Amino acid sequence: MREKIQIIDTQTGESVEAEIFDEVALAHFIETQAEWRPVVLAAARALSQQPNQGFLIPRHFHWDWTRKEAELKLLAVKFYGLAYEGKLQGIMKVETVAHSCRLPEQQGKPMVYIDYIESAPWNIKKLMAALGQPQRFRAVGTRLFEAAVLQSQEEGFRGRLGLHSLPGSEGFYINECGMTPVGRDPHKQNLLWCEFTPEQAERYLAGE
Amino acid sequence: MKFNKDRNWLAKRAEQEDRHFISVGGLISRIDPEWQADVSSMPNVETTKTAFVRLLQLARRERRLSLEQLAQRADVDLGELVKIESDESFKPTPRTIHQLAEFLKLPAKKLMALAGLLKIKDFGLQQASVRFAARSEPVEDVSPEEHAAFEEYVKFLNEQ
Numbered sequence: 418m419r420e421k422i423q424i425i426d427t428q429t430g431e432s433v434e435a436e437i438f439d440e441v442a443l444a445h446f447i448e449t450q451a452e453w454r455p456v457v458l459a460a461a462r463a464l465s466q467q468p469n470q471g472f473l474i475p476r477h478f479h480w481d482w483t484r485k486e487a488e489l490k491l492l493a494v495k496f497y498g499l500a501y502e503g504k505l506q507g508i509m510k511v512e513t514v515a516h517s518c519r520l521p522e523q524q525g526k527p528m529v530y531i532d533y534i535e536s537a538p539w540n541i542k543k544l545m546a547a548l549g550q551p552q553r554f555r556a557v558g559t560r561l562f563e564a565a566v567l568q569s570q571e572e573g574f575r576g577r578l579g580l581h582s583l584p585g586s587e588g589f590y591i592n593e594c595g596m597t598p599v600g601r602d603p604h605k606q607n608l609l610w611c612e613f614t615p616e617q618a619e620r621y622l623a624g625e
Numbered sequence: 626m627k628f629n630k631d632r633n634w635l636a637k638r639a640e641q642e643d644r645h646f647i648s649v650g651g652l653i654s655r656i657d658p659e660w661q662a663d664v665s666s667m668p669n670v671e672t673t674k675t676a677f678v679r680l681l682q683l684a685r686r687e688r689r690l691s692l693e694q695l696a697q698r699a700d701v702d703l704g705e706l707v708k709i710e711s712d713e714s715f716k717p718t719p720r721t722i723h724q725l726a727e728f729l730k731l732p733a734k735k736l737m738a739l740a741g742l743l744k745i746k747d748f749g750l751q752q753a754s755v756r757f758a759a760r761s762e763p764v765e766d767v768s769p770e771e772h773a774a775f776e777e778y779v780k781f782l783n784e785q
Contacts, residue, residue: 422628425639432632443733444723447742451719475648503720533650542643556639558647560628567626580649589645593638606651624634 424501425555435506435554437564441489441496448505453537460544467547475535475583494532497564499557507557509534511565513572516579519599520612528577528612529569534561562594566618576618581608594621674713676754676778677739682710683775684729699728709740716741735782753781 418439423432488494493514499507509531516530536557538544545552569576581602582590587609590596596611613621629635685695692710696703701721708715722740726733737743739754757778 418626420626420628423630423632423635425635432635437626437628442723443737444719447719447722447737451742475646475650531649534647536647541646543646552643556635556642559635559638559642562647563628564626567628571626581651583646583648583650585646586648589641589647593641593645608651622629624629624631624637 422560424557427552427555435499435501437499437560439495439497441498445498445505456538460538460547463547497561499560506540506554507536507561509561518577520597523614526577527574528579529565529574531565531580566622575615576613578613580611581605582611673739673754674741676757678710678713699724731782
């Protein structure tokens with residue numbers, strides 16, 4: 418799968434054509450490790466030194482991406498990349514077997530689970546603000562999230578989607594995306610389990 | 626997949642995303658300072674880069690390809706290829722190394738390590754790279770000794 422999509426160039430405010438694809442290779446992982454990570458770590462340090470930021474460090478900051486290569490071959494795992502002019506701008510990992518729905522009205526039903534989603538650091542407004550630099554592109558995470566919802570529909574899961582939100586992201590998934598906060602997961606660092614019903618997924622895609 | 630093409634939808638979603646982080650999955654308690662060093666300072670980079678450049682040059686010459694022909698066949702940027710062969714301090718992009726590995730039928734991970742994009746943890750690879758760098762010279766004709774060194778090094782890379 419490789420499709421043209423629009424993201425927003427912050428320099429012009431105009432939308433530009435990017436590509437979203439699921440043929441993620443080891444080279445993409447290396448790119449995130451070699452090019453994203455130093456910027457992310459510098460921004461994370463700057464943020465953690467600011468008072469009242471309460472910045473928590475996502476697990477994937479410390480992933481050894483070269484070890485994730487084996488997962489590229491797993492059928493139940495899919496990686497999506499988003500690139501602009503060949504340069505990687507965002508990456509996401511979803512799973513289709515390991516998790517099922519927890520909301521009472523759809524308990525046990527299959528879903529797409531987002532295990533990891535990340536924009537390149539130069540596309541994250543808060544990180545770039547901490548470094549005093551301008552953001553490059555907008556809506557990269559949005560497009561990846563949209564791909565996960567669309568995959569759920571294509572797999573016959575009707576948009577059912579789940580994830581463990583980090584504390585700093587709960588507002589995004591609950592208030593902006595419209596997911597239901599189901600509860601804290603004691604087996605997952607007490608992170609908040611959020612879920613989409615088919616109706617919520619439809620509303621998200623329609624922009625309601 | 627039918628992605629939303631409406632500009633207003635995109636603008637609204639971008640606005641929402643900018644207000645938050647979107648991370649999921651799990652937390653770590655601290656950033657390991659040694660890990661950052663893994664990314665920023667690769668050990669033995671000079672030797673392995675020399676081996677990497679010589680390997681590329683010999684592989685190209687063995688196939689009697691010009692830089693332009695190699696760029697075309699491996700689907701990589703010619704300018705980047707020129708820089709790789711002429712400037713050992715140049716850091717190639719992961720995609721280019723991946724493409725070259727595919728074309729030369731070599732393991733991408735090892736080639737990336739040689740090119741300085743990954744930390745080399747394999748002592749055998751370091752030693753083999755030193756040997757190869759010492760035994761090959763970037764001259765026009767491939768000598769029988771160079772050919773033998775090249776063959777031996779490629780065999781080693783593919784074996785492990």
